[in-house]
Amino acid sequence: MPTDAATPAVSVISDRINALEAPQTIEMAKKARALAAQGVDVISLSFGEPDFQTPQYIKDAAKQAIDEGFTFYTPVPGIPQLRQAICDKLKRDNNLDYQPDSIVVSTGAKQALANAVLALVNPGDEVIIFSPFWVSYEEMVKLAEGVTVRLEGALENDYKVTAAQLEAAITPRTKLVMYSSPCNPTGAVWSRQELADIAAVLARHPQVLVVADEIYEYINFVGEHASLAQFEEVKDQVVTVNGFSKGYAMTGWRIGYLAARPDIAAACDKLQSQVTSATCSITQRAALAALQGGRASADEMVAAYRRRRDLVLEMVKDIPGFVTPTPEGAFYIFPDVSAYFGKLTPAGDTITTSRELALYLLNDAHVAAVDGGAFGAPRCLRFSTAAADDKLIEAFRRIALSLAKLH
Numbered sequence: 001m002p003t004d005a006a007t008p009a010v011s012v013i014s015d016r017i018n019a020l021e022a023p024q025t026i027e028m029a030k031k032a033r034a035l036a037a038q039g040v041d042v043i044s045l046s047f048g049e050p051d052f053q054t055p056q057y058i059k060d061a062a063k064q065a066i067d068e069g070f071t072f073y074t075p076v077p078g079i080p081q082l083r084q085a086i087c088d089k090l091k092r093d094n095n096l097d098y099q100p101d102s103i104v105v106s107t108g109a110k111q112a113l114a115n116a117v118l119a120l121v122n123p124g125d126e127v128i129i130f131s132p133f134w135v136s137y138e139e140m141v142k143l144a145e146g147v148t149v150r151l152e153g154a155l156e157n158d159y160k161v162t163a164a165q166l167e168a169a170i171t172p173r174t175k176l177v178m179y180s181s182p183c184n185p186t187g188a189v190w191s192r193q194e195l196a197d198i199a200a201v202l203a204r205h206p207q208v209l210v211v212a213d214e215i216y217e218y219i220n221f222v223g224e225h226a227s228l229a230q231f232e233e234v235k236d237q238v239v240t241v242n243g244f245s246k247g248y249a250m251t252g253w254r255i256g257y258l259a260a261r262p263d264i265a266a267a268c269d270k271l272q273s274q275v276t277s278a279t280c281s282i283t284q285r286a287a288l289a290a291l292q293g294g295r296a297s298a299d300e301m302v303a304a305y306r307r308r309r310d311l312v313l314e315m316v317k318d319i320p321g322f323v324t325p326t327p328e329g330a331f332y333i334f335p336d337v338s339a340y341f342g343k344l345t346p347a348g349d350t351i352t353t354s355r356e357l358a359l360y361l362l363n364d365a366h367v368a369a370v371d372g373g374a375f376g377a378p379r380c381l382r383f384s385t386a387a388a389d390d391k392l393i394e395a396f397r398r399i400a401l402s403l404a405k406l407h
């Protein structure tokens with residue numbers, strides 16, 4: 001068999017990396033870009049990225065940092081002023097008391113999550129992941145050689161896992177629980193009472209730790225955001241992850257953080273010191289300015305996200321076979337599309353999975369979505385609503401037309 005450099009006969013790649021999945025969010029974006037490069041007018045709703053610019057005052061702080069020559073390595077877990085500002089933010093927004101030695105600033109919330117998983121999970125440990133879940137959780141657990149236990153939230157409960165479900169899933173091997181609220185992909189927001197019930201379960205299992213991913217905290221349409229760490233009896237079991245990508249439209253700057261009890265924070269700092277060191281010094285100054293500016297700029301963006309969510313829900317209501325809970329936060333809709341499984345495309349192909357439906361919509365409607373299988377929900381598709389209103393209107397008009405051709 002002929003071989004080339006890209007596919008040599010014997011793989012030199014480690015089993016660890018061969019076993020990893022590439023994120024489907026990025027796969028679909030690649031396919032959409034390839035089609036667009038052929039001149040097709042593709043509307044990409046596959047990426048989880050705000051379409052807003054980073055607010056000007058944050059950009060200005062970065063420019064000032066460059067002009068002042070703030071271009072050197074910083075302490076690995078972040079500059080002291082930023083770690084203090086994060087403590088102040090956690091107090092102001094979440095009523096959480098942390099000292100700077102509990103804070104580790106990282107290259108995105110993604111690195112904060114990976115730090116926490118690798119710092120806590122031993123080979124064979126069970127990690128309960130509330131499902132549907134964000135694409136990278138399972139792969140991070142794989143890297144740590146942990147065993148994922150998916151715990152599925154019911155559609156009737158807006159896909160939210162309940163305390164009773166959690167209680168039933170905990171075993172002597174359970175080390176960690178992971179979830180996001182507001183949730184990517186479902187938009188579900190766990191209420192204070194729901195988290196209180198979950199905290200009561202965790203308090204009975206003090207050996208179980210939790211990674212609470214709150215990256216969408218500010219993109220919340222129901223008002224109150226509750227943090228699991230607010231329940232004092234479990235605070236030391238919780239690693240809270242947050243960042244700047246979504247709330248401050250800072251995806252490209254690469255900065256996020258975690259707050260945890262000092263021994264866990266120190267372990268994350270140790271790991272990060274051997275892998276990447278601190279994130280960019282200039283980005284840290286930008287993030288400091290972002291926090292000092294409060295959440296006014298986020299609130300403006302949230303008003304737009306809410307309007308777009310309502311716009312999309314209104315259009316989706318008229319699409320038969322899309323069963324969509326109302327997202328309470330984040331910027332996605334996550335319809336169950338299984339009503340289309342078994343239907344034929346005009347070309348005579350049978351749609352059997354949401355992945356095939358996503359590909360059909362890309363090729364026929366020229367709209368890119370992500371297959372729910374990537375999030376543990378193979379009956380669903382994820383559409384980002386972080387796009388301009390006219391794009392969303394056109395996308396769902398095309399989707400409705402393409403779906404109507406299936407029979």
Ligand SMILES: Cc1ncc(COP(=O)(O)O)c(C=O)c1O
Nearest residue numbers: 048108109110134184243245256
């Ligand atoms: C649920 C969730 N957690 C974490 C991240 C990573 O965010 P960051 O850009 O800060 O690495 C994302 C980004 O899409 C996300 O959706």
